[in-house]
Amino acid sequence: xxxxxxxxxxxxxxxxxxxxxxxxxxxxxxxxxxxxxxxxxxxxxxxxxxxxxxxxxxxxxxxxxxxxxxxxxxxxxxxxxxxxxxxxxxxxxxxxxxxxxxxxxxxxxxxxxxxxxxxxxxxxxxxxxxxxxxxxxxxxxxxxxxxxxxxxxxxxxxxxxxxxxxxxxxxxxxxxxxxxxxxxxxxxxxxxxxxx
Numbered sequence: 001x002x003x004x005x006x007x008x009x010x011x012x013x014x015x016x017x018x019x020x021x022x023x024x025x026x027x028x029x030x031x032x033x034x035x036x037x038x039x040x041x042x043x044x045x046x047x048x049x050x051x052x053x054x055x056x057x058x059x060x061x062x063x064x065x066x067x068x069x070x071x072x073x074x075x076x077x078x079x080x081x082x083x084x085x086x087x088x089x090x091x092x093x094x095x096x097x098x099x100x101x102x103x104x105x106x107x108x109x110x111x112x113x114x115x116x117x118x119x120x121x122x123x124x125x126x127x128x129x130x131x132x133x134x135x136x137x138x139x140x141x142x143x144x145x146x147x148x149x150x151x152x153x154x155x156x157x158x159x160x161x162x163x164x165x166x167x168x169x170x171x172x173x174x175x176x177x178x179x180x181x182x183x184x185x186x187x188x189x190x191x192x193x194x195x196x
Contacts, residue, residue: 008073013051015110015111018107019109020044020106021106022034026082026087027096029096031087031088032099035086041086044109045080050108051108051109053070053071053105054104074091075092121175121181128147128181129144131144133156136189141194142161142167143160145168169196179191
């Protein structure tokens with residue numbers, strides 16, 4: 001086994017959001033190729049502090065992950081798009097051997113380190129999950145449990161109830177159906193009926 005990764009163990013911030021994972025080493029100077037869980041990778045490009053965690057149990061790693069246990073904090077020296085993928089280099093890492101050890105590591109970033117959305121009607125999915133969805137008549141349709149990207153637009157996955165009696169609705173997240181998003185109140189108002 002090579003020397004351990006040269007970073008310090010850290011606590012995961014309370015507002016941490018998993019945003020990607022390390023795919024593999026890239027080049028010979030300690031860079032890694034990163035898979036982003038978000039479309040533009042804005043949070044990965046903006047944040048200077050990343051929190052690396054071992055892969056989830058049962059992940060697709062071919063060999064055991066022995067680079068570190070728990071969570072380590074890394075400072076991003078550089079991150080940029082290269083072709084169709086994101087590549088990054090961390091302070092204190094300048095060789096391929098250590099970069100190879102990070103293959104499969106999950107990347108989290110503090111939500112506070114995300115860049116501000118670019119427009120008034122742009123939202124991070126993580127901020128929408130957990131919001132209560134009501135229609136114009138004030139009827140509660142459920143809570144946002146997930147979002148789907150269908151290409152032309154995103155879709156809210158709204159769940160009402162639990163267990164076998166739960167109802168799931170898929171509501172397009174577009175202006176024709178979404179009247180208002182009130183993040184402080186954790187409420188989304190939609191033009192949608194319970195029987196749709």
